[in-house]
Amino acid sequence: xxxxxxxxxxxxxxxxxxxxxxxxxxxxxxxxxxxxxxxxxxxxxxxxxxxxxxxxxxxxxxxxxxxxxxxxxxxxxxxxxxxxxxxxxxxxxxxxxxxxxxxxxxxxxxxxxxxxxxxxxxxxxxxxxxxxxxxxxxxxxxxxxxx
Amino acid sequence: xxxxxxxxxxxxxxxxxxxxxxxxxxxxxxxxxxxxxxxxxxxxxxxxxxxxxxxxxxxxxxxxxxxxxxxxxxxxxxxxxxxxxxxxxxxxxxxxxxxxxxxxxxxxxxxxxxxxxxxxxxxxxxxxxxxxxxxxxxxxxxxxxxxxxxxxxxxxxxxxxxxxxxxxxxxxxxxxxxxxxxxxxxxxxxxxxxxxxxxxxxxxxxxxxxxxxxxxxxxxxxxxxxxxxxxxxxxxxxxxxxxxxxxxxxxxxxxxxxxxxxxxxxxxxxxxxxxxxxxxxxxxxx
Numbered sequence: 407x408x409x410x411x412x413x414x415x416x417x418x419x420x421x422x423x424x425x426x427x428x429x430x431x432x433x434x435x436x437x438x439x440x441x442x443x444x445x446x447x448x449x450x451x452x453x454x455x456x457x458x459x460x461x462x463x464x465x466x467x468x469x470x471x472x473x474x475x476x477x478x479x480x481x482x483x484x485x486x487x488x489x490x491x492x493x494x495x496x497x498x499x500x501x502x503x504x505x506x507x508x509x510x511x512x513x514x515x516x517x518x519x520x521x522x523x524x525x526x527x528x529x530x531x532x533x534x535x536x537x538x539x540x541x542x543x544x545x546x547x548x549x550x551x552x553x
Numbered sequence: 554x555x556x557x558x559x560x561x562x563x564x565x566x567x568x569x570x571x572x573x574x575x576x577x578x579x580x581x582x583x584x585x586x587x588x589x590x591x592x593x594x595x596x597x598x599x600x601x602x603x604x605x606x607x608x609x610x611x612x613x614x615x616x617x618x619x620x621x622x623x624x625x626x627x628x629x630x631x632x633x634x635x636x637x638x639x640x641x642x643x644x645x646x647x648x649x650x651x652x653x654x655x656x657x658x659x660x661x662x663x664x665x666x667x668x669x670x671x672x673x674x675x676x677x678x679x680x681x682x683x684x685x686x687x688x689x690x691x692x693x694x695x696x697x698x699x700x701x702x703x704x705x706x707x708x709x710x711x712x713x714x715x716x717x718x719x720x721x722x723x724x725x726x727x728x729x730x731x732x733x734x735x736x737x738x739x740x741x742x743x744x745x746x747x748x749x750x751x752x753x754x755x756x757x758x759x760x761x762x763x764x765x766x767x768x769x770x771x772x773x774x775x776x777x778x779x780x781x782x783x784x785x786x787x788x789x790x791x792x793x794x795x796x797x798x799x800x801x802x803x804x805x806x807x808x809x810x811x812x813x814x815x816x817x818x819x820x821x822x823x824x825x826x827x828x829x830x831x832x833x834x835x836x837x838x839x
Contacts, residue, residue, distance in 0.1 A: 503728075504727055504728050505727055507726075507782045507783045507785070508783075508785050508788075510723065510726075510727050510783060511722075511723025511724075511785065512723065513700055513701060513720070513723055513785075514700075514723055514785040516700070517698070517700040517785060518785075528710070528711075531705050531711055531716055532710075532711050532712070532715075532716070534715075534716060534719035534720065535715070535718070535719035535722060538719065538722065538723065
């Protein structure tokens with residue numbers, strides 16, 4: 407075999423503090439409120455789910471595509487239908503302007519073991535692109551150097 | 554910009570007998586020279602190749618042909634199969650490609666396939682190398698680890714087009730042209746019910762080629778494997794592992810490309826496929 411591999415393989419995500427990742431995640435409801443197209447795509451979606459950094463996930467209440475409540479976990483006796491949690495480092499990489507290969511998609515992160523998808527995932531699958539774009543919003547807000 | 558431009562691509566139907574039944578297969582072509590047959594990815598159709606089909610340099614030396622597999626695009630299911638579950642197998646896929654090439658009377662064509670098309674190219678190299686001038690596998694490997702349950706692709710309470718497109722959207726490199734990304738995903742939104750899932754039966758279950766590729770003789774038929782760095786389904790490591798077991802196979806990892814190089818970023822793909830197509834031409838002159 408002869409092989410060519412251009413560029414540099416990136417084996418580690420971008421370094422960032424867990425606090426910065428949590429703060430960026432906490433801004434997602436405000437970012438969604440400014441994104442009419444994404445909100446409209448979720449107009450049939452009502453779900454209570456658990457999302458975010460594995461070190462500090464959030465209970466997210468979505469109604470008609472809008473986040474109407476987001477509270478830091480744990481919250482007493484709060485239930486959720488599904489949970490998508492990632493390592494803070496994986497979110498930091500996912501939010502780069504050009505995420506490194508293998509860190510650029512929610513399911514790429516689950517495949518590599520940097521994220522977990524649990525529970526009753528039907529709402530996640532029926533609105534898969536919505537959740538991919540929702541969790542990518544900090545990328546457009548300047549996390550990783552782009553605003 | 555004014556309207557009225559007509560592309561040089563010509564689309565026609567050819568009747569092809571596959572496993573005892575006539576299939577009306579839609580194909581598009583342009584150019585003259587060495588026949589180059591292009592195979593689309595699972596769950597999509599031959600529109601993925603439209604940029605290659607109008608490349609003025611390539612079509613000077615190649616008769617580029619892209620066809621919709623039965624059940625895909627403008628190739629309907631075989632008459633007898635409506636109502637039955639579609640499941641692509643290694644044997645049917647191989648028979649379809651060979652029958653199509655024979656129906657058009659192609660003399661030892663080059664075949665280039667992507668994803669499932671890349672996988673079947675490996676099987677062509679194993680079983681029918683003499684029939685082909687060269688083989689090119691994009692996003693090709695003898696096997697790769699599944700990363701989702703295909704049961705989600707075809708069930709009445711999930712929109713098939715939306716979920717298929719959303720699943721594969723992550724396989725596109727993140728900073729390619731937006732229009733090309735949208736067009737690539739549109740193909741998935743248009744697939745028939747259960748067709749992507751049925752293609753993946755070949756990919757996941759029936760078409761495991763581990764342990765079989767070592768016998769490929771690239772002296773009989775050169776083999777090129779090219780995989781995008783952002784493809785986390787068929788990863789560069791999957792391709793490099795496969796190529797490592799095939800003496801003489803040429804493997805390339807393509808930067809800033811994912812699982813759909815020819816459609817998600819045609820300009821970037823061109824940088825990688827041009828030298829391959831030239832290499833094949835050069836070998837004809839020896």
